[in-house]
Amino acid sequence: MAPQRYNRTKAVALAVVGAAATANAFQAKGVFGGQRVATPRSLTRSAAHLDMKFKVAVVGGGPSGACAAEIFAQYPDVETVIIERKMDNAKPCGGAIPLCMVDEFKLPEKLIDRKVRKMKMISPTNREVDIGTTLKPDEYIGMVRREILDGYLRSRAIEYGATPINGLVTKIDVPQGHNGRYKIHLQNYEGAQKVGTKEEMEVDLIIGADGANSRVAKAMDAGDYNYAIAFQERVRVNPEQMKFYEELAEMYVGDDVSPDFYGWVFPKYDHVAVGTGTVVNRPAIMEYQKAMRERAGAKIEGGTIIKIEAHPIPEHYRPRRVVGRMVLVGDAAGYVTKCSGEGIYFAAKSGRMAAEEIVAVMKANGGKLPTEAQIKDTYIKKYDQAYKPTYIVLDLLQRIFYSNNAAREAFVEMCESEYVQKVTFDSYLYKRVQGNNPVEDIKLLFNTVGSLFRGAALAPPDKPYSNPVESLKRL
Numbered sequence: 001m002a003p004q005r006y007n008r009t010k011a012v013a014l015a016v017v018g019a020a021a022t023a024n025a026f027q028a029k030g031v032f033g034g035q036r037v038a039t040p041r042s043l044t045r046s047a048a049h050l051d052m053k054f055k056v057a058v059v060g061g062g063p064s065g066a067c068a069a070e071i072f073a074q075y076p077d078v079e080t081v082i083i084e085r086k087m088d089n090a091k092p093c094g095g096a097i098p099l100c101m102v103d104e105f106k107l108p109e110k111l112i113d114r115k116v117r118k119m120k121m122i123s124p125t126n127r128e129v130d131i132g133t134t135l136k137p138d139e140y141i142g143m144v145r146r147e148i149l150d151g152y153l154r155s156r157a158i159e160y161g162a163t164p165i166n167g168l169v170t171k172i173d174v175p176q177g178h179n180g181r182y183k184i185h186l187q188n189y190e191g192a193q194k195v196g197t198k199e200e201m202e203v204d205l206i207i208g209a210d211g212a213n214s215r216v217a218k219a220m221d222a223g224d225y226n227y228a229i230a231f232q233e234r235v236r237v238n239p240e241q242m243k244f245y246e247e248l249a250e251m252y253v254g255d256d257v258s259p260d261f262y263g264w265v266f267p268k269y270d271h272v273a274v275g276t277g278t279v280v281n282r283p284a285i286m287e288y289q290k291a292m293r294e295r296a297g298a299k300i301e302g303g304t305i306i307k308i309e310a311h312p313i314p315e316h317y318r319p320r321r322v323v324g325r326m327v328l329v330g331d332a333a334g335y336v337t338k339c340s341g342e343g344i345y346f347a348a349k350s351g352r353m354a355a356e357e358i359v360a361v362m363k364a365n366g367g368k369l370p371t372e373a374q375i376k377d378t379y380i381k382k383y384d385q386a387y388k389p390t391y392i393v394l395d396l397l398q399r400i401f402y403s404n405n406a407a408r409e410a411f412v413e414m415c416e417s418e419y420v421q422k423v424t425f426d427s428y429l430y431k432r433v434q435g436n437n438p439v440e441d442i443k444l445l446f447n448t449v450g451s452l453f454r455g456a457a458l459a460p461p462d463k464p465y466s467n468p469v470e471s472l473k474r475l
Contacts, residue, residue: 053079054362054369057184057203058162059169059216060084062146063344064330064351065209066153067105071355073160077367078359081201082157083186085168093232093311093344094266094273095149096249097142099429101345105352111149113269115140117247122295123412124254124405124459131415134422139429141249144344145268153348166190167199172206172219178324178372182206204369205325205358209351212312214332223319225334227312228261229282230341231289232275234268235303244299245272253408255462256291260402261341263292265299271306277341279315281467313341316395322375329354335387339394339402345431346387354379390427404462409455 054077058069061084072080096116101107117140118132158164166189173183182203187196208216212227237245245267257263263276274296276288293300317334321327329335330347337346357378361370370378401411414420 053077054204055079055081055202056205056207057182057201058082058207058209059184060207060209060211060214060330060332061087061154061164062150062209062211062330062347063153064332064335064347065207066150066157066351067348068207068209068329068351068355069157069162070153070160071352071359073157073162075359075362077362080157080162081165081203082154082162083165083167083169083184084154085166085189087151087166093146093230094264094275094341095144095146095268095344096266096342097144097149097344098342098431099139099142100431101348102142105153105348107149107152111144111152112142113145113148114143114245114267115247116143116249116267117141118249120248120250121412121415122250122252123409124256125409126295127409127412129412129415131421132425134418134425139425140247141429143249143266143268146344149344168196169210169215172216174219174324174326178326182326206327207351207354208326208328208332209330209347211331212314214328216326217318217328217332220320220323220326220328222321222323222328225318226279226315228277228279228315228341229285229310230275230277230313231285231310232273232308233289233293233305234271234307234309235274235300236271236306237300237303241299241303242267242270242272250296252292252295253402253412254291254295255405255408257288257295258402259462259465260398262402263288263295265292265296272300272303274300275309277313281465283467284465285310313343317391322372322380324372325369325375327354327358327375327379337391337394338398340428342428349387350383353383357382387431390431405459406456409459410451411455413451413454 056072056078058065058072058080061069061082065082065084069080069082072078095113097107102109102112116132117135118130119141121129121131123129154164165186167186168189169184169186171185173185175181182205184201184203184206186199186201188199189196206216208214208220208222210216214222216222245265249267250265252263252265258276258278260280261277264273266273274289274292276285276292278285278288314331314334314336315338318328318332321333329350331343333350335346335350336343354375358370358375361374361378362368401407
C-alpha cells in the first residue's frame with residue numbers, strides 16, 4: 001500500500017533516519033515528575049473543528065513503536081510523531097524472528113542475514129542434540145540484525161507520514177484524571193547536536209514503546225517488574241568458522257552459562273552473536289559470558305569482538321499496561337517470553353495491534369478518542385486471548401527445565417524426540433498452538449520422567465551462589 005498522507009518526500013524521510021542510522025527502542029533511565037496539567041481539553045472533535053487532528057506520540061522507535069506509528073500515520077485524523085533518541089544503537093538481541101513475521105509484516109528478504117534450518121542444543125555435559133529435521137524445505141528461522149530491522153520498520157512508518165524526532169523524553173505531565181492533553185518534555189538532538197534543545201509537546205495519546213526502562217511506564221505508574229540482564233558480543237570469525245554457522249544456531253544450557261536461562265551463538269551476515277542472560281544472578285553476567293566463549297571454544301576462537309551490548313529484558317507483564325490514554329507495547333509492557341526469550345515478534349505485533357484497535361475505536365465512535373476501558377476491552381483483551389497462554393506455558397517450562405543441571409540435561413535429551421521438535425517448531429514459526437497427539441503426549445510424559453532421572457545421574461550439581469538482594473531487585 002502506498003503512503004497516503006503528507007507531502008514529505010521519501011528522500012527527506014529516509015534522510016532523517018539515515019543520518020542517525022538505525023537501532024532499537026531507546027534505553028533511557030530516570031525518574032519522572034508527575035505534575036498535573038490543570039487545563040483539560042475536549043476529547044471529541046466539534047463540527048467547528050473538523051479539520052483538527054488528534055496528536056499521537058509514539059515514544060520509542062524499535063519494532064513495537066515503528067509498527068504502531070505506521071498504523072497511526074495512515075489514519076487521516078491523527079498526526080503521528082515517533083520519538084527515538086539512539087537511532088544508531090541496537091538492543092542486545094539474538095535477532096531470531098519466526099517465519100510468519102516475514103509475510104505478516106511484509107519484510108523484504110534482504111533484511112534476513114541468515115536462514116537457520118538447523119539448531120544444536122548443548123547440555124551441561126556438552127551432549128549435543130541436532131534439531132530441525134522436521135522443518136520443510138521452505139521453512140526457517142530468520143536471523144536479523146536489530147539495527148537493520150528496526151531502521152527498516154522506522155523508515156516505513158516515516159514514509160507513511162509519521163514525523164521522526166531524534167529526542168529523549170525527560171518528563172511527562174499527566175492531566176488530572178487523564179482528562180486532557182499530555183505534555184511531553186524532551187531534549188531534541190536534531191542533526192549532529194551533542195547537547196539537546198529543550199522542547200515541549202502536547203499530545204492526546206501516548207504509546208510507550210520505550211523498552212524495559214520505559215519512561216512512559218513510570219509516568220503512568222504502570223508498576224514494576226523483575227528483569228533479566230542480557231549480554232551479547234558480536235564476534236567476527238574467520239570464513240571457515242562462519243561457514244560452520246551458515247544455517248546453524250546453537251543454544252547452550254548449564255549453570256556455568258546461566259543459572260536460569262541459556263546462552264546462544266546465532267549467526268549474522270558476517271559475524272556471530274554470542275550471548276547469555278540471567279535474572280537471579282545479574283552481577284555475575286560477565287562470568288557467564290566468559291563461560292559461553294569457553295563452551296563455544298574453537299568454533300569462535302580467534303574471533304574479533306566488534307560490538308558489545310547489554311540491556312534489561314522484562315520477565316513478565318507490567319501490572320498496568322493501559323492508564324488513561326497512555327498505552328504500553330513491546331518490552332515496555334513486558335512482552336518477552338520465558339524459556340525462549342523471544343520478543344521481536346511480540347513487540348511488533350503488540351505495537352500494530354494496539355494502534356489498529358485504537359484507530360478502529362475512533363472510526364466506530366465518529367472520531368472520538370478511545371477511553372481507557374475501550375482500549376483495555378480491545379487491544380489488551382485481544383492480545384491476551386491470543387498470546388497469554390503462550391507466556392504461561394513457556395514460563396512453566398523455564399521453571400521446570402532451567403532450574404538445575406539435571407533438568408537441563410533432561411531437556412536437551414527430550415529435544416531428540418521428533419514429536420517435540422515438530423510441535424516446538426510449528427508453534428514458534430507460525431505463532432499458533434498446534435494440534436497435539438494424545439498418544440504422543442502420554443509417551444512424552446513417560447519419556448520426560450525417564451529423562452529427568454537420567455539427567456540427575458549424569459549432570460554435575462549446580463554451583464551455589466549467594467545473591468539475596470540483587471536477585472530480587474525490580475525496575
